[in-house]
Amino acid sequence: MNIHSCEHFFKNFSDRTRLAIITSLIEKPLSVNEIVEKTRNEQSNVSHQLKKLVHCKILLSERQGKRKIYSLNNKTISPILEAAFNHTKMNCQNTCNIQKND
Amino acid sequence: MNIHSCEHFFKNFSDRTRLAIITSLIEKPLSVNEIVEKTRNEQSNVSHQLKKLVHCKILLSERQGKRKIYSLNNKTISPILEAAFNHTKMNCQNTCNIQKND
């Protein structure tokens, strides 16, 4: 097994803003403005990052009037988040950690 | 669920050299020199990246005489690679793709 450009896929998870966006969508789909408010990032920055996440189909988007609703591509993304969470829980207690309810 | 520094964990997978190192170890554990040869990267670069991978316990290491053998922390890492492979197979046919047998 060899890798060509899977790095592009993983790169989406390796940035604080994008991870914040991803986790903000775990509960339910949100509009851009809702993501902006929930993650407390600039709107243009959020849009830039959303574009990358959609490109790798980590997120799906759908227009609703003026708004654009983004959702997690749960079928394949949840297992990755689960697996990553499991790793950090077992190995990275206080270093690289995903925390609940903060 | 909110994220603190899981980005550091994922960052390990988001670099070509580190991904090459990781996949070079899927089949079996290897020494540094073997990884250098298999991935065709500079020895010092490989060492730098190995350090990061070990820090997040993505790899484990064990000294054998002069050599140091690195192995995948398979219990938790395999599921992540599997899940990522599954995502790219289903969604990123020609873009962000993990390919088998080069």
Add this chain to the structure above:
DNA sequence: TAAACATATGAATATCCATTCATGTGAACA
């Protein structure tokens, strides 16, 4: 214990990319 082999490390730099700013596009509603 000196030499050879194997790996690690620090500093320098070169590259990449997240973020910001300014502005553009698109949809709705008065």
Add this chain to the structure above:
DNA sequence: TGTTCACATGAATGGATATTCATATGTTTA
């Protein structure tokens, strides 16, 4: 149809980090 709301985009830049180079550390063997 012009104004407001919602989101996207291009260019510029500042900061992070991969890579390289030179050298250090650690391990074995002659």
